[in-house]
Amino acid sequence: MRTTTHTEVLIAGAGPTGLVLAIDLARRGIPHRIVERSERGFPGSRGTGVQPRTLEVFDDLGVVDAVVAGSGPVPPMQRWQGPEPADRWNMTEPAEAPGVPYPEVRMLPQWRTVGILCARLEELGGRIDFGTELTGFAQDADGVTGTLRHADGTTETVRAGWLVAADGGRSGVREALGVAFTGEQVDARPVLIADVLLKGPDRARIDPGHWHMWEGAEHGFLGLRQLEQVETVQVIVGFQDTARRLDTDVDATPDALTRLVAERSGLALTVDEVRWSSAYRARAAMAERFRVGRVLLSGDAAHVHPPSGGQGLNTGIQDGYNLGWKLEAVLRRGAPDALLDSYDTERRGVAADVLGLTARVHRRDLKGDGENRWRRGKETHQLTLNYREGPLSRELRRDLAGDALRAGDRAPDAPCRDVSGARVRLFDVFRGPHFTLLDLTGEDTRRTDPLPDWVRPFRPVDDEGRVKERYGSGLFLIRPDGYVALATDDASDLAPCLTLFSA
Structure with missing residues (x-):
């Protein structure tokens, strides 16, 4: 049919x-x-x-x-040497830059x-x-x-x-x-990943507050991490043999994973159930x-x-x-x-x-690579990815400082007040499917030409100076996906820019 x-x-x-x-x-x-x-x-x-x-x-x-x-947060890393715990360290660092309301990676x-x-x-x-x-x-x-x-x-x-x-x-x-x-x-060695229920006399040693790693195991890496708010444990097993072809129907059974976990950790652990598994080579x-x-x-x-x-x-x-x-x-x-x-x-x-x-x-x-191994810095937060060289970005201001926000950049958050005096965040203003025209010109004159209904104007009351600190001065057209489309000191630049987004 x-x-x-x-x-x-x-x-x-x-x-x-x-x-x-x-x-x-x-x-x-x-x-x-x-x-x-x-x-x-x-x-x-x-x-x-x-x-x-x-x-x-x-x-x-x-x-x-x-x-x-x-x-949950990224748990601290716990390195093991056989059945004994060794050193611990934090894998990630928070995004401490101003204008970032969610600074930590979540798991x-x-x-x-x-x-x-x-x-x-x-x-x-x-x-x-x-x-x-x-x-x-x-x-x-x-x-x-x-x-x-x-x-x-x-x-x-x-x-x-x-x-x-x-x-x-x-x-x-x-x-x-x-x-x-x-x-x-990137890496020819195969990796097996599985979500399992883990039991055994040493189960309590795999606490949910850490990501447990065995790097020095004879035949490859082992990682164990209890997933957030459930009993399931994520098992990651790396193999040194680049010619090995993994078959999850064979290599990810409870018996096969129990043997792998026991051999590499030296702990008395049993994989009781496998709820999901996959194999890959890093590409x-x-x-x-x-x-x-x-x-x-x-x-x-x-x-x-x-x-x-x-x-x-x-x-x-x-x-x-x-x-x-x-x-x-x-x-x-x-x-x-x-x-x-x-x-x-x-x-x-x-x-x-x-x-x-x-x-x-x-x-x-x-x-x-020394202290950087198994560490993730701010370059992974995706906050600095930008479209500065893209076809939709119009930076029309002059004499900007080297670290100034530019068209094509992510539009940062900042606390301020609206015209009624209510405290808001810029992200409260940006939230939704519309464009936002952020007016930081400092001029009190009202616009005489109407904006299309898909653009919402906003002139913040910036009594703490946080908005100006992060944006500078001018008119900023913020795209619905939170990037600056236009930055200008001249309001006449707005109309030509809007034609990129409508008839």
């Missing part, structure tokens, strides 16, 4: 990237379909680190409270992140079509026609204006497009293009990262966050098609930089 449906945006894949995009579209009132071939959300812990910039995204999307409540199993995002999407009236796979598609000048296969064997033809591929590192959409996916194998790769006509690649379909530094999930989330407002501008405001070309330009540049970072971090860990 075949049915035919219509929507404006079809999203293939309901991982964090696809869900963030769906949430953003839902709050903008853009009809969409998000399909996921699995019968339920992602079941594993992979992608546990949530960076400070991602927490800001989650603040805007209305899920940060649930994320913070369901997560959250990916299955819980997906659950929180699913609940938010449903709250906004959306839903996920689980057990539904995109099996083929064709595009033309006006849209994309996709074929969906449901779990019961029925098929459906869906007509959409745009297709967004968030279908993972083995993306069928990317393969069908023939887009090259090139990169390098860095990126698609040659993120846009082909009316099809856009995002998340792992566009770039895959080594797990070092906790960047992959976070970069994918920002793909979705970058794309949602641009799709609305094209679909609702007649914005030029080039606006979606900017998605390709901006996110490929960021992905390339992040891939370089994760590869360097991974190799640094392998080399044992």
Whole structure:
């Protein structure tokens, strides 16, 4: 049986990237379909680190409270030598820069992140079509026609204006497009990761307050970490034999993992149940293009990262966050098609930089680079990633200091007051699907030309000087994804800039 449906945006894949995009579209009132071939959300812990910039995204999307409540800080590292504990150290450092409301990395199993995002999407009236796979598609000048296969064997033809591929590192959409996916194998040694229930006489020694590591085991690395607010323990096992091919059906059984954990730790521990497992070799790769006509690649379909530094999930989330407002501008405001070309330009540049970072971090860990080994600095927080050289950034002020905020930078938070005298944060003002015109000119004259309804003006009462400290003076057009589009001292520069985002 075949049915035919219509929507404006079809999203293939309901991982964090696809869900963030769906949430953003839902709050903008853009009809969409998000399909996921699995019968339920992602079941594993992979992608546990949530960076400070991602927490800001989650603040805007209305899920940060649930994320913070369901997560925990990065635990201190506990190195072991056989069955005896050795030294301890902190793996991460907080983002102590001003204007950062969420300075610490949070640890959250990916299955819980997906659950929180699913609940938010449903709250906004959306839903996920689980057990539904995109099996083929064709595009033309006006849209994309996709074929969906449901779990019961029925098929459906869906007509959409745009297709967004968030279908993972083995993306069928990317393969069908023939887009090259090139990169390098950062580490040839295989790694097994599993979520397990751990028992035995020494179980209490694997306390949830630390991340337990055995680096000196004869045949490879072992890591154990109890996941946040559950009894499940994440097991990470590295193998020195680069020729070994891991099979989770064989290597991730309770008996096999019990042997590995016992051999490498020297502790009396038993794996009682395996709830999820996966195997990988660290790889860095990126698609040659993120846009082909009316099809856009995002998340792992566009770039895959080594797990070092906790960047992959976070970069994918920002793909979705970058794309949602641009799709609305094209679909609702007649914005030029080039606006979606900017998605390709901006996110490929960021992905390339992040891939370089994760590869360097991974190799640094392998080399044992002194005190920096197994440490993550501020470069992993994603707060300094910017679009300064991008096609949507207009920096028109002169004689700026070297460390001044510029167009293309992330717009920082700051406390201030609104015209009524109420205390607010800039992030309270920015929150939502709109642009914000931040007026720091210091002039009391009112604008005579009206702003479009998708731009909200805000002139803060900056009695503590925090806003000026972080922005300087001028007019700042803040994009819906929290980046500065325009910085100028001349109000006449605003109108030409707005034409980038509407007809």
